[in-house]
Amino acid sequence: MKGELFGVFGLVALSVLVRGDDPSSSKDNPTGPSSGSRRSVQRALEPYNDWVDTWRGVGQPKRGSSKGAWTEEADWAWKIGRDSAGLQFEVKDSKLFQSGLLSYDPEHKKFRFTAKQADGKSRDYVGDRAEQNKLVLVSADKESDDEQRLTIQMLHADRMLLLAESKPAGQSSFSRLAEIGYTRKGGSFASGADSGPKCIVTGGRGTITVAYKGKTYYVCCTGCRQAFLDDPEGTIAEAAERAKKEEAERKKK
Template sequence: MRKCCQTVVGLLCVSLLFWSLSSVQGEPEKSASTAGVKKSASLPPEIKQALSEFNSLIGGWRGVGMIKRNSRKGAWSEKAEWVWKFDPKQSGIAYEVEDGKFLKSALLSYDPEQKTYQLATILPDGTKRDYTGALQKDTLVLESQPDAEGAVYRISIRKLNEKRTLVLFEQRNQGQSFYYRLAEVGYTRAGTRLAASGSGGPECIVTGGAGTIAVSHKGKTYYVCCSGCKQAFEDDPETFIAEAKQKAEERRKQSQSR
């Protein structure tokens, strides 16, 4: 009996030892497989360049909407904010509206294959509507697909200057060849900007827009343009610092070649 018990105990010890060794050997493999899973929030250069055309929109705005231009009848006030959004599934520039009559929110993105801008919107009643379009001089013109009744909607976003932007809403019914005005929102920038992009002031290290928010990494100060860029930088500062250095080097070479 004693010999039998010793045999059983011995087998148990060997099994426990084998299990322990297997666990220890398997741990590095698990760590190696999970290393580097986190992906940078940085956008492909072509997409970032296309969306950077709208860096001047980043920030908060106060808007006055009018059904008929220069008429207070049916007019309303709203607030809006444009913020860069970095997400593996949905990246672009988010457009959030408070007290809006025609929009609740939207996401502006760019399709590099089709060379078109996309605007995915949510209306005040929760309905979703997608637009596609292009930049025409200083105005981004986007059209929807026909709805169930054949109506097509158009949004035109026009930058007047650093402090003024107009957003025009239009509709074209089935069988019509022209658009008629639904409303227009005139936006005035809320607050001030440190600098306009390219003016010599601080630049956003993530998008190249006007730097308005200070961030730091390893004791050095950088600037970003919005909360979305701040989050992206804090998630992966090394990538954006490297991209900024590369961009600065390209600028230096271009200036020397002139």
């Protein structure tokens, strides 16, 4: 079992180093977000805004058993560039994961996850949003002829579940490798999720402040903070456009 666990895909995000809080005196950075393609990818990922945070996880190869179990700490954060957007995941002390990036392919309308497994090998996953807003990602290994499946689901505002499964060659169905139950670190998210400030970049929950031209804006993570600092004018314009569309949708209802 241990060998299988360490041979499974993985996820990790690197925190973005931010230089300064107020970019109003600097020149425009050409790496800032402005691409239409990037915006479409970002919109597809925005239903998973609630993932952005720090989580405490308990992994169990067998549900209800402490044998082989472990604890870990994970962070989800946005990674946004001029022509790309994705959700990165950083995890410490996991028996399954190292690193990965979740993105979206607008042309094929598929979610894509590029993972670095615990053994250091890379593996690509493709999937769709399923019922109850689950994200199901599947990968086939041509060398070993096995399939692996990752299912991520928000059970409620402060609880997330990640199920890792495998289907070796010759096996007709997937079998469980491990399940990780995550609890949001730092208190309840639900109490302020709807009424609190929103991230200027993605519309998620705003938890970090950033200043521009004497005004304070909110972002949800260091990735969005850097995206704002790279192109504050473009980000503010996009947020205004997004707010107009949301208002128009509300009036239709």
